[in-house]
Amino acid sequence: MPLTQQKQLFNISEDLTYLNTASFSPAFKSVEAAGIEGMKQKSNPELRQASDLFEPVVALRKLFAQLINEDDYNRVVTLPSVSYGMANVANNIELKDDDEIIIIEEQFPSNYYIWEDLAKRYNAKIVTISQPETIEDWNASLLEQINPKTALVAIGHIHWANGYTFDLKAIRAKTKQNNALFVIDGSQSIGALPFSIKDIQPDALICAGYKWLFGPYGCAYGYYGSYFDNGKPIEQNWANRLGSENLAGLTAYQSQYKPKANRYAMGESGSFIYVKMQTAALKEILKIKPSELQEYCHNISHKVLKELSDLGFTSTHPDFRAKHLFGVKIPEFVNVDDLKAALKANNIHLSFRGEYMRVSCHIFNTEAHFEKLVNVVKSVIKA
Template identity: 40%
Template sequence: MLTCKRSAFTLPPRITYLNCGYMSPQLKDAEKVGIRNLRRKRNPASIKPEDFFNDTELLRQEFAKLIHAPDPKRIVTVPSVSYGMANVARNLKIGRGDNMIVAAEQFPSNYYPWHRLCEETGAQLKSIAPPEAFTGRGQKWNERILDAIDINTKAVALGHVHWVDGTLFDLAAIRRRTREVGAVLIVDGTQSVGALPFDMQAFEPDALVCAGYKWLLGPYSTGLAYYGEYFDHGKPIEESWLNRAHSEQFSQLTNYQSTYQEGALRYEVGEHSNFVLVPMLLKSIQQLNRWGVSNIQEYCGHISREPILTLREKGFLIEDEAHRAKHLFGIRLGQHDPEKIKTQLLKNNVYVSYRGNAIRVAPNVYNTEKDLKKFATLISR
């Protein structure tokens, strides 16, 4: 099992940071890479044409390794989840009489594109809510989603986990059902990829989009997206010179090309060569691959197991382990006063998030069991 990796980060010693679902701290090594590459533009003569492509290619390979994707060329850099989803929305075949399914209260970047698309096309957007009763909530929520998929469903858009409380969505079962009706599966992996194992060959989503600044431990304003065969002949949302065929040949750029780069590469953001952010994200994902995502998930489960038992004994509601992630989980307060809890945590420099009606706790490898026990003791008072 992994040991605590706090020394790899520069977190202030007096804070207890249980909030990676909000934003990860920066790895020391990634910070060094960013500073070095920021200084590189002092002398632009040192930046060669091949440098526009080299780090991006390495980033594709490392991310492919992380998600078990056989073809790195299906992975592109994006500045945000909303950008990656906009490419999907532009090329999704849906119309009047069709429907699209999302989970209730999922993150806005994985809701607004579909809301607008359905308004414009006359399709129905179906938001599937969890049961009100807490017992068996995660399992029943998945069952509701599966039951909602019918012959008129053209797409299902979900996270691997729900961003508020870590409820796991059974992507393998949902993929099987979408295959039966010919629907597209779109996954926002922002709150899972990097801490929860994601197997592209097992889930086979048509699109996977991830922001880089949370569980991928990268900088803000960069992320990654995977686009499957469904999108191979689509139109990107912007016309970047880098996304056209033969863009590697700088001396021939005025020989305008009518064709895009093959397959998914057409969807890459303009200026995707970002000489600061791309090397930083690359360094972070290399570190995640060395640690191993399954080891990170196991570590988070190990340090939170006893504190969660304590909280349940005090009357707090937490989803059963079989139906939630270990790196991100929601705590519903029952009869406890949320404002008193928030005050108590801030007073003691404990950082979590408050999402919906849950306290969202999101530990990572820089945390220890002691951190979680401190949190549990404070909110139990």
């Protein structure tokens, strides 16, 4: 059966039109309940066991591994942020003079500043692939730029402002041909857009957990491939060392890390409140097939996007962008401040990114929300 709207799973008021999951997701009721349960457990610390710091984290990592189609959960860690995960990547890359790092125009800052710093450290070069006049050619422009001097390609699965989808398979093939690393920011796609580690085989995938994975703010996930198996983490915490589950023996200091990606886990990764909420969230997300979510989001939005296009508010053709997140280009004749004020007055929440009005939707949204959006746009134009 096709996916249907499931607003009943959330505590969202009837008068709210929330089209901003790409910024912050609302909480499933089950996630809210898990957080409350975790807070209550804080009041009874005597009931906690040492294993509570480890076993729930392993269970959580297994859920994320399942989500990205990775068989080995030891390649997955929980993180506090995308910038933290990217810092672990950069900490284990050495470059040569004039090596090139490829990124995309107007990339999210957490996937830019770290590479700017790395390039400066090694006198390497940042190569930014600008959005071409015909956006459909963006993949071709990127692929053309990958060459023997390319050391790293670090991009999002989709562009965070307009939803343009990059051809990860083709990029992975070209980076392998040129012995370059491939690092993906999956913050705006994992859980909402079909993705498989087995198909893409990136060197690293870092993903925020508070957007399309519906976790609390301050959580993220990381996948680290074999290139990073013997790397150096950016912090030295007790829990990522071998045998750390034996709390009585912690001062028998251990030089070895736990295997594979475990070394990149943050300190206090066993935060029982966050882990409970994240676990509840991933269980909900795993019930939803990304391909079906894409179809659902397209079905509730495509008619209104055609109307908006007729009004001068254009978006990329659905064949070249995600359906859960897309940018609607604001025409020059529209006063953006007036548009923002009208949206606020009508309790419509979305984001403005550059020249785009960024719209993002999920199973709590309906076609009526998009109809309300287009009616507000019409009122601004008319005024």
